[in-house]
Amino acid sequence: MLAAFFRNLLRKKQTEQELDDELRAYLELTTAENMRRGMSPEDALQKARRDLGGVEQVKESVRDVRVGVSLEILMQDIRYALRSLRRNSGFTTVAILTLALGIGANTTIFSVVNGVLLKPLPYPDPDRLVTLWETHPTWGPFLTVAPANFYDWRQQSTSFSRMAALDPYPDFILTGRGEPRRLAGAAVTADFFPLLGVNMALGRGFRATEDHVVVLSYSIWESYFAARTAIVGTGVRLNDEEYTVVGVTPRDFSLVSKTSDFQARTRFDVWTNLGLASPPEAWTRGTHPLSVFGRLKPGISLQQAQAELDGIARNLRRLYRDDNEAKGIAAVPMAEHAVSNVRTALLTLLAAVVMVLLIACANIANLLLTRAAARQKEMALRAALGASRKRLAQQLLTESAVLALLGSGFGLALTLLSVPALIAHLPADLPRIAEISVDGRVLAFTTLITLAIGIVFGLVPMVQSPGVKLNARGVSSGQSSLRSALIVGQVSLALVLLAGAGLMIKSLSVLLQVSPGFQTTHILTARLSLPPRYANGYQFGTGQHRRISVFQRALAERVRALPGVRSAGFTSYLPLAGTNNNWSFFIEGRPPNPPGVYDSTDYRPVTAGYFETIGIPIRRGRSFEDRDDEDHALVVAINEAMARQFWPNENPVGKRLKFGDEHWRTIVGIVGDVHHQGLAIAPVPEMYIPWGQVPNVEVRPTIVVRSFIEPASLTSALRKAVAEVDPEVPMDQVATIDQLVYGSVSEARFRTAVISLFALLALFVAAIGVYGVMSYLVSQRTREFGIRMAVGATRGAVFALILRQGAKLAAIGVAIGLGAAALFGRLIASLLYGVKPLDAATLAGVSILLAAVALFASYVPARRAANADPMDSLRYE
Amino acid sequence: MAESELLQGTLDLLILKSLALQPMHGMGISRRISQTTNGAFDVKAGSLFPALHRMEQAGWLASEWGESETRRRSKFYRLTRTGRSRLQCESHRWERISLAMASALRAT
Numbered sequence: 001m002l003a004a005f006f007r008n009l010l011r012k013k014q015t016e017q018e019l020d021d022e023l024r025a026y027l028e029l030t031t032a033e034n035m036r037r038g039m040s041p042e043d044a045l046q047k048a049r050r051d052l053g054g055v056e057q058v059k060e061s062v063r064d065v066r067v068g069v070s071l072e073i074l075m076q077d078i079r080y081a082l083r084s085l086r087r088n089s090g091f092t093t094v095a096i097l098t099l100a101l102g103i104g105a106n107t108t109i110f111s112v113v114n115g116v117l118l119k120p121l122p123y124p125d126p127d128r129l130v131t132l133w134e135t136h137p138t139w140g141p142f143l144t145v146a147p148a149n150f151y152d153w154r155q156q157s158t159s160f161s162r163m164a165a166l167d168p169y170p171d172f173i174l175t176g177r178g179e180p181r182r183l184a185g186a187a188v189t190a191d192f193f194p195l196l197g198v199n200m201a202l203g204r205g206f207r208a209t210e211d212h213v214v215v216l217s218y219s220i221w222e223s224y225f226a227a228r229t230a231i232v233g234t235g236v237r238l239n240d241e242e243y244t245v246v247g248v249t250p251r252d253f254s255l256v257s258k259t260s261d262f263q264a265r266t267r268f269d270v271w272t273n274l275g276l277a278s279p280p281e282a283w284t285r286g287t288h289p290l291s292v293f294g295r296l297k298p299g300i301s302l303q304q305a306q307a308e309l310d311g312i313a314r315n316l317r318r319l320y321r322d323d324n325e326a327k328g329i330a331a332v333p334m335a336e337h338a339v340s341n342v343r344t345a346l347l348t349l350l351a352a353v354v355m356v357l358l359i360a361c362a363n364i365a366n367l368l369l370t371r372a373a374a375r376q377k378e379m380a381l382r383a384a385l386g387a388s389r390k391r392l393a394q395q396l397l398t399e400s401a402v403l404a405l406l407g408s409g410f411g412l413a414l415t416l417l418s419v420p421a422l423i424a425h426l427p428a429d430l431p432r433i434a435e436i437s438v439d440g441r442v443l444a445f446t447t448l449i450t451l452a453i454g455i456v457f458g459l460v461p462m463v464q465s466p467g468v469k470l471n472a473r474g475v476s477s478g479q480s481s482l483r484s485a486l487i488v489g490q491v492s493l494a495l496v497l498l499a500g501a502g503l504m505i506k507s508l509s510v511l512l513q514v515s516p517g518f519q520t521t522h523i524l525t526a527r528l529s530l531p532p533r534y535a536n537g538y539q540f541g542t543g544q545h546r547r548i549s550v551f552q553r554a555l556a557e558r559v560r561a562l563p564g565v566r567s568a569g570f571t572s573y574l575p576l577a578g579t580n581n582n583w584s585f586f587i588e589g590r591p592p593n594p595p596g597v598y599d600s601t602d603y604r605p606v607t608a609g610y611f612e613t614i615g616i617p618i619r620r621g622r623s624f625e626d627r628d629d630e631d632h633a634l635v636v637a638i639n640e641a642m643a644r645q646f647w648p649n650e651n652p653v654g655k656r657l658k659f660g661d662e663h664w665r666t667i668v669g670i671v672g673d674v675h676h677q678g679l680a681i682a683p684v685p686e687m688y689i690p691w692g693q694v695p696n697v698e699v700r701p702t703i704v705v706r707s708f709i710e711p712a713s714l715t716s717a718l719r720k721a722v723a724e725v726d727p728e729v730p731m732d733q734v735a736t737i738d739q740l741v742y743g744s745v746s747e748a749r750f751r752t753a754v755i756s757l758f759a760l761l762a763l764f765v766a767a768i769g770v771y772g773v774m775s776y777l778v779s780q781r782t783r784e785f786g787i788r789m790a791v792g793a794t795r796g797a798v799f800a801l802i803l804r805q806g807a808k809l810a811a812i813g814v815a816i817g818l819g820a821a822a823l824f825g826r827l828i829a830s831l832l833y834g835v836k837p838l839d840a841a842t843l844a845g846v847s848i849l850l851a852a853v854a855l856f857a858s859y860v861p862a863r864r865a866a867n868a869d870p871m872d873s874l875r876y877e
Numbered sequence: 878m879a880e881s882e883l884l885q886g887t888l889d890l891l892i893l894k895s896l897a898l899q900p901m902h903g904m905g906i907s908r909r910i911s912q913t914t915n916g917a918f919d920v921k922a923g924s925l926f927p928a929l930h931r932m933e934q935a936g937w938l939a940s941e942w943g944e945s946e947t948r949r950r951s952k953f954y955r956l957t958r959t960g961r962s963r964l965q966c967e968s969h970r971w972e973r974i975s976l977a978m979a980s981a982l983r984a985t
Contacts, residue, residue: 018952019926022903025951026922029904052922061923065931 012072019062023055056385064388073391077398085402091371092403095364098765099407099453102357104414105758107438107446109353111419112426113346114445115436121256121335122435124197125295129334130302132163132292132309134327141330142337145292146323148285149316151276153292153329156312159305160294164192166255167274167289168262171700172238173531173730174224179723180730182529183220183238184265186255187274195295196255203232203247208277214243215271218251238270239532256338259429261291263579266429285323294331306331325596338431345751348828352500352758355493359762361453362486363769365460368400369483370776372461397458404454408446412438415446427746480780483773484809491813491854492820494759494766498846499821501759503832504752506842510834511745517674517683518575519615522566523704523737524711525574526718530699531728540630540661540695549629549692551726552607552701558721564709569610570691570701573602575676576744577702577733585687587646588656588664601642601685602676605694611637611671613706614737621653621669629692637669642685659695678744680833702733711736751831763853770857774806778861782868789870799866806858813854814847888920888928890971893937893956893964900955902945903929929954937963 027048034044052058085092120126132153134143145153145165154163170185193205193215201218214236216225225231235242249271259266296305309329316324332340339346379392415438426433460482534547552570559568573579584598593599608624611617619640628635636657643652656664673683691698703722707714715734722731735743742749778785785798825837835842895901895909906929907920932938937960945951956964 021950022952023922023926025902025945025949026904026926028949029902029945029951033904033908054923058923058926061927062930065927066934 015066019059023052023058027052027055060385060387060391064391073394074398077395078402080395081399081402084399085406088371091367095367095403096407096410098360098364099404100410100414102360103408103411103446103449103453104418106353106357106449107411107415107442108418108422109350109754110445111415111438111442112422112436113350114439114441116430116432117339117343117346118441119432119435119439121338122252122254126335127333128296128298129196130294130296130305130331131334131337132294133330133332134288135330136328137326142332144288145290146285146288147276147280147290148320149324149327150290150292151279152316153309153312156315157294157305157308159297159300159308161297162191162195163292163294164189164195165274165276165290165292166192166262168265168268168291169289170272171529172270173529173728174238175531175728180728181224182527182730182732183269184267185270185272186262186265186268187272189274189276192271192293193249195293198253199250200247201250202229203245205247206271206273209275210246210273211275212241212243213246213273214238215247215249216245217249217267217269217271218253220269221248240536241532243272254434256334256432257291258338258341258431259578260341285320293334302331302333321595323596342430342747344828344830345747348500348831349751349754349758351824351827352497352755355497356758356762356765357449359490359493359765359769361456362490363765363772364403365457366483366486366769366772366776368457368460372396375461393458396461397455400457400460401454403457404450407453408450412443412446415442425750427750428743429747480777483776487770487773487809488813488816490766490769491810491850492815492817494762495814495817495846495850496820496824497755497759497762498850499817499843500824500828501752501756502842502846503825503828503835503837503839504748504755506835506839507832508745508748508752511679511748514675514679514834516575516679516741517616517672518737519706520738520741522707522709522711523614524707524714524718525577525702525704525733525735525737525740526715526722526731527574527700527702527733528722529730529732530701531726532699535697535699540663546629546692548697548699548701549607551729552691553626555703555721555725556607556609558725559703559705559718562714562717562721564707564714566706566708567609567613568703568705569613570607570703571610571614572605572691572698572700572702573676574702574704574740575614575674576678576740577735580677583659583687585657585659588658599646601638601687603687603689605689605691605698607691607701610704611688613704615706616674617672619670619672620651621667623669623671624688624690628690634663634665634693635668635690636665637671637688638667639671639673639683639686639688641673641683642687643670645685661695663695665689665693679741748831748833763850766850767853767857770806770810770854771860774802774858774861775864777805778802778865782865785865785868786870795866799862802862802865803855803858806862807851807855810851810854810858814851817850818843818847886967887971888924889932890964890967891918891920892925892928892932893960893967896938896954896956896960897964900941900943900953902943902951902953904951906954932960936960 027045030048030051031041031044034047035041039047121129123129132145133141134145134149135141136143147165150163150165154160157163165188167187170187172183172185174181174183188206190206190208193200198205200215202221203215205215206213216231221227221231225236231245232247233244235244237243254267257266294305296302309331313324313327313329317327382392383389419436419438423433423436426436530548530551534551556568556570559565573581581603582600583603584600586592587599606624608626608628611623621637624635624637638646638652646652647655652667652670655667657667658664671688674686675681675683676686677684689695691701703718705711705714705718718734719731722729785793788798789795821843822838829837891910891914892906895906895913901909903922903925907922907925910918910920929938933940933954936957938954939957940952940954942950943953
C-alpha cells in the first residue's frame with residue numbers, strides 16, 4: 001500500500017504510461033476479437049471504442065482510485081489555482097486585498113483580546129489566584145481591606161495555601177542622584193511573592209518578621225542602581241531611613257491589576273515588608289488600605305472557598321460589630337477582576353471587526369459567484385471529460401484555499417505591523433498591555449478564520465451550480481437570490497455596526513459635554529511629594545503642620561509671581577486623577593448612629609486659593625483663607641451633594657461636625673459639585689478641609705496653577721520654583737487639566753474611534769457590495785430591458801424598476817439590521833452614557849444614512865440600464 | 878444484465894474468482910466473467926480497470942507485463958495470497974447471502 005503510494009507519487013509518468021499501454025492493449029484485443037467475429041477492421045475498432053466508453057473517462061476513474069493521488073492532485077490544483085488567479089489579476093487583487101484587510105484587522109483586535117482577556121496571568125497556576133475584598137450592601141462589592149480583618153481571614157481560613165496583602169500607599173523619595181525622584185512603593189506581606197510564584201532576579205523576597213528591608217523593581221535596579229549585582233545586602237536611604245536591599249524582582253514581573261485598584265498606580269518601583277506577622281493594633285479594623293490576594297489550595301473550588309469566607313465574615317460581624325456590621329467577603333478570580341472594566345468593550349470591538357470581515361467576505365463571495373458563472377463552460381467541459389463532481393469541488397476548494405491563504409498571509413503581515421502601532425494608541429489604563437503580542441493562540445485564530453473562509457468560499461460556487469450543467473448560458477434564479485441574500489446580510493451587518501458606532505459617538509459627546517464642575521482649560525497640575533521631615537512626629541494641634549503650610553505658601557507665592565500665572569492652590573486628591581479618600585464623621589446634635597453605621601463622605605485637604613484656581617464655585621458662605629490654620633477656628637467646606645444629603649431642609653453653614661477626635665469643625669461654605677471619579681460617575685458628597693487643619697498628616701500636595709497662557713508652557717518654570725523652595729521635593733504626574741479630562745475618557749474615546757472606523761469601513765464595503773450586485777443584475781437583464789423598452793417601456797420605468805429592486809433589498813437589510821442592532825445595543829448598554837441602547841434618533845439616522853448609500857449604489861447601475869440603447873442590448877446576446 | 882445492477886462487492890468477487898485459475902489481462906478477465914455468468918454480466922472497461930487498480934493497491938492482486946495472444950505487451954493480473962484468502966472469505970459470504978435470499982424468496 002505504502003509502496004504503491006510512493007510509486008504513484010514518484011513514478012507518475014511511468015504509471016500513466018502503463019495505464020495507457022494497458023488500455024491500448026485492451027482496445028486492440030477487443031478489436032481483434034470483433035474481427036474474429038467477422039467484422040470489418042473499421043467496424044471492429046469502432047465497436048471496441050464504443051464498448052470501452054471513452055479512454056479519457058476510464059483513465060480519470062482509474063486515477064481517482066489511486067493511492068497518493070490526492071496529494072498529486074492537490075499540487076496540480078494549487079498550480080492550476082495560482083495560474084487562474086494570476087490570469088484574473090483584477091479579481092485576485094481585490095479579493096486578496098479585502099481579505100488581507102479583514103483578516104489583518106481581525107487578528108490585530110484578537111491579539112489585544114488575547115493578551116488582555118484570554119492569556120492566563122503570567123504566574124504559575126494562575127487559575128488558582130483570587131483577589132479578596134470586603135463587601136458592603138451600600139458601600140460596594142469590592143472594598144479594600146482592614147489590616148486586622150486580613151489577619152483574621154488568613155488565620156481562620158483553610159481554603160488557601162497562601163494569603164497575602166498589599167498596601168499601595170507608601171511613597172519613597174530618592175535623593176542625592178540629581179533631581180529628586182518619587183518611587184512608587186508597595187508594602188506587601190512576606191507571602192506575597194511566593195503566592196504569585198515570583199522567582200527573584202537577585203536575592204530573595206521577605207521574611208515574615210524582618211523590618212526595613214526592600215525589594216527593588218528590575219527597572220529601578222537598572223536605572224538607579226546601575227544593575228549592580230552586589231546591591232543585595234547593601235543599604236539604601238529611603239525617606240531618611242536605612243533599608244537593606246534583599247532582592248530584585250525579575251525583569252518581566254508586573255502585578256496585573258486594574259488602574260482603579262491602587263490609587264492610579266500601575267507599576268511599583270520598590271517593595272517593602274508590610275509585616276502583619278502578629279495581630280495588628282485594634283484600631284486597624286477601621287481603616288481599609290489593603291488589597292488582598294489568595295492562592296486556592298489544590299482541589300478547593302472557588303465556591304468552597306467562598307462558603308468558608310462567608311462563615312468567617314459572619315463570625316467577624318458578630319465579634320466586631322462597630323467595624324464589620326453588614327460586611328461580607330468576596331473572592332474573585334484575579335484574572336477576572338483585573339479585566340472586569342474592559343471585557344465588554346474589548347469583546348464589542350472583536351464582534352465589530354468580525355462583522356466587518358463578514359461584510360467583506362460577502363463582497364468576495366459575490367465576486368466568486370460572478371467568476372463561477374463565467375467559468376461554467378470550463379467546468380462543464382471538465383465534467384464532460386470525466387471529472388467527477390467531487391473532483392471539481394476539490395479544485396474549487398483548492399482555489400479558494402489558495403485565495404484565503406494568500407489573504408491571511410498578507411493579513412498576518414499587516415497584523416505584525418499594526419499591533420505595535422495599536423499598542424502605542426491603547427488607552428493607558430487598559431490592563432495587561434505588555435502581554436499583547438502575536439502568539440500561537442493568535443496564529444491559531446488566524447488559521448481558523450482562514451480555514452473557514454477558504455471552505456465557505458469554495459462551496460459558494462458549488463451551491464450556486466448544483467450538478468454542473470452543460471448549458472453554460474443564463475443565470476439560475478438560485479444565484480440571484482443568493483446574491484440578494486448577501487446584500488441583505490451586508491446591509492444589516494453594516495447597520496448594526498453603524499448603530500453601535502452612532503450610539504458610542506453620541507454617548508461620548510454627551511460625556512464630553514458633562515460639566516466636570518471645574519474649569520477645563522488653562523490649568524496645569526503637578527504632584528509633589530514632601531520628604532518625611534515634613535511629617536515626622538506629626539501630631540494634630542502641635543503646630544507641626546506649619547512646616548507644610550510654609551512650604552505651600554512659599555511655593556504658591558513664587559508661582560503666582562511667574563509671568564502668565566493667574567493663581568495657584570493645592571489639593572491632596574485631584575479630580576479625575578484616580579486618587580481618592582473617604583472619612584467618616586459625626587454631626588453635632590444628631591442622635592448617634594447604631595453601631596457599625598457611619599456617616600462618611602469623600603475627604604479633600606485643600607489650601608486657600610484652590611477653589612478659585614480650579615474654578616469650583618462657592619455657592620454659599622465663604623471660601624478658605626490663609627488664616628484657616630491650627631491657630632484659628634477649625635472650619636470645613638462641603639459640596640452641594642453633601643448639603644443635600646445631610647441637611648436636606650436646612651442651611652448647613654454654621655453647623656458643626658467632627659471626626660474621630662474631639663475637635664468640632666464649623667461649616668463655613670458650600671461649594672459646587674465635582675465629577676471626581678469620572679465624567680460618567682455622578683458627583684458624590686465631598687468635604688474640604690483647610691490643609692493647615694487636617695487631622696492626619698498629608699504630604700502629597702498636588703499643585704494646581706491657573707494661567708493666562710498655554711499651561712503646559714509653565715512646566716519648567718514650575719519645576720524651577722519647586723526646586724528653589726525645597727530641592728528635595730520631587731515633582732511628577734504633570735498634566736494640564738484638559739489632559740486629565742481627556743485621559744479620564746480615553747477608554748471610551750479609543751473604543752469609539754475604533755468602532756467608528758470599522759463602521760465606516762463596513763459602510764464603504766457594503767456600498768461596494770450593493771453596487772456590484774446591482775450592476776451584475778442589470779447586466780444579466782440587459783436583454784429583458786431591451787425588450788421592455790422596445791415594446792414601449794420608458795427609460796424612467798426601467799430606471800425605477802432597478803432602483804426599486806435596490807431599495808427593496810436595502811429595506812429588508814435595514815429591517816433585519818434594526819432587529820440585530822437592538823440586540824447589539826443591549827450588549828453594549830453598559831458602555832453607553834446618557835443614551836439608551838434603542839436611541840430612536842441614532843437608529844433612524846443610521847438607517848437613513850445606510851438606505852441613502854444603498855440607493856446611491858443602485859442609482860449608478862439603474863441609470864446605466866435606463867440609458868442603454870434597446871437595440872444594443874438586444875444585439876448583445 | 879446491465880452493469881449498474883451489479884451488487885457492490887460482486888465485481889470484486891467475480892474478478893477474484895476469474896483469476897483463481899490463472900493470471901489474465903483485463904480483457905481476458907472481462908471475457909471470463911461474461912462466459913462464467915453465461916453473458917449475464919458484461920463488465921465495461923470503465924468499471925473493470927478502476928476495480929483492478931484498486932484491488933492491486935489493496936494487495937489482493939499483483940501484476941506483471943507479458944505478451945498477449947496478439948503478441949502485444951499486456952498487463953497480466955494474478956491473485957496474491959491475500960487475494961486468495963479474500964476470495965475464500967468472500968465466496969462463503971456470498972453463498973450465505975444467496976442461500977438466505979433464496980429461502981426468503983421461497984417463503985410464502
